Amino acid sequence: MSLAKYLLTIICLIFGSLSAQTLQVGKLYNGPIKLSVADINATFSVPEQWQGILPQNSEVFVMQSTVSASQNVLLIAQQTDLNNLKQQMSESIDFGDGFVLVPKGQVTVIDNTQIKASYSVAQSDDKFALVISVVGEAGWAISAVGIATNQDKSALEQTTRQIASSIVFESVQAAPLQHNAWYPHLSNRKLTYFYTSSGYTEEQYIWLCGNNTFYKSFNSGGFGGGASGALASKDGGQWRTSGNLNSGTLELYFNDGRISQYTLTHEGDTKLFLDGKRWFREAINCQ
Numbered sequence: 001m002s003l004a005k006y007l008l009t010i011i012c013l014i015f016g017s018l019s020a021q022t023l024q025v026g027k028l029y030n031g032p033i034k035l036s037v038a039d040i041n042a043t044f045s046v047p048e049q050w051q052g053i054l055p056q057n058s059e060v061f062v063m064q065s066t067v068s069a070s071q072n073v074l075l076i077a078q079q080t081d082l083n084n085l086k087q088q089m090s091e092s093i094d095f096g097d098g099f100v101l102v103p104k105g106q107v108t109v110i111d112n113t114q115i116k117a118s119y120s121v122a123q124s125d126d127k128f129a130l131v132i133s134v135v136g137e138a139g140w141a142i143s144a145v146g147i148a149t150n151q152d153k154s155a156l157e158q159t160t161r162q163i164a165s166s167i168v169f170e171s172v173q174a175a176p177l178q179h180n181a182w183y184p185h186l187s188n189r190k191l192t193y194f195y196t197s198s199g200y201t202e203e204q205y206i207w208l209c210g211n212n213t214f215y216k217s218f219n220s221g222g223f224g225g226g227a228s229g230a231l232a233s234k235d236g237g238q239w240r241t242s243g244n245l246n247s248g249t250l251e252l253y254f255n256d257g258r259i260s261q262y263t264l265t266h267e268g269d270t271k272l273f274l275d276g277k278r279w280f281r282e283a284i285n286c287q
Contacts, residue, residue: 028053030066034166037077040140041257044075045166047159063163071156073163074145079258082115085133085141089117093131093145098122101129101145114164126150130160136169139256169257182241182248182264185281191272192280206252207284214239214252250274 020036020043021029029035031046046052050073052063065071080088086107093101101119109115113135121127126149133143144167146160188210195202207215215236237254241264248264262274272279 025054026056037142040077040136041170042077042136042140042142043166043168043170044142044163047162047166050159065155065159068148068152068155070149071152071159072147073156073160074147075142075163076145077140077142079139080135080141081139082109082112082135085115085135085143089115089131089133092122093119101131101147104128121147128153130157132160132164134164134167134169136257139258140169142167180241180243180248181245182243182250185245185266185272186241186250188284189281190284191274192282193274193277194280195277206279208239209284212238212240216252 020034029046029052031050031052032048033052034043034045035052036043046063049066050063051066052061054061059076061075063073063075086109089107090103092103095101100122102122104118104120107115107117110132114132115135116130116132119129119131121129127147128150129148130146131143132146133141135141144160144164146156146163148156186208189208191206191208193202193204205217209215213236217235235254237252239253240251242249242251243264245266250262250264252260252262254260263276265273265276267273270281272281
């Protein structure tokens with residue numbers, strides 16, 4: 001599968017820190033300026049003599065040099081890791097409409113957080129591309145895709161490295177303990193979801209402990225009394241609820257920085273629904 005199909009998944013840029021600025025869709029920003037990707041707790045900078053914009057109905061933040069219009073950098077984010085990126089970046093990148101980047105040489109791992117590769121542009125002998133991807137601890141990556149004519153190769157490589165170096169994944173604060181109307185109905189409960197269709201079976205489990213920690217797994221119900229070790233893994237973290245019993249929210253703050261949210265509803269005293277899907281509850285003791 002091409003890199004583009006993995007990468008073109010998110011880029012909603014909004015206020016993330018005191019030094020960053022809010023990015024509005026369709027608004028042009030002149031560098032130098034710092035922006036943030038709040039959903040994945042990352043920041044990056046548009047350099048001096050560059051402009052950046054998030055076009056309407058687009059998932060790609062586009063930057064262009066104000067000195068040379070042939071120099072462009074696209075910022076694209078995805079949830080992945082270094083090994084998956086290495087495989088993706090070794091293949092052609094198809095952006096659609098005949099715009100394809102073809103690998104030139106080997107993918108290079110700069111360190112345990114950065115990876116880069118060079119490309120030619122299909123059906124265009126006078127252009128080249130450089131991709132530098134930065135991976136954060138929370139399982140997210142942002143790729144800087146630099147594209148320019150061959151005569152601007154040196155300048156574009158320098159700017160792409162500068163933009164990639166400005167990408168910073170910030171630490172995620174743990175969720176504060178909150179008790180509300182949903183807490184006694186979910187605390188020390190194992191939530192189970194089953195789905196079966198045409199021979200396909202899906203099972204999901206969420207253990208919500210009374211000390212505000214949780215553990216989530218798929219296709220396996222083998223979570224016994226040794227809760228503490230599992231809760232320290234990337235599939236565990238802290239949970240909290242908000243809202244009332246008629247319209248509530250369950251928030252899961254994973255140890256690796258991910259955040260999941262579910263809309264909580266119920267029917268009667270026993271039927272629980274997360275995002276409109278029926279989940280079953282049973283009492284547990286995972287302290």
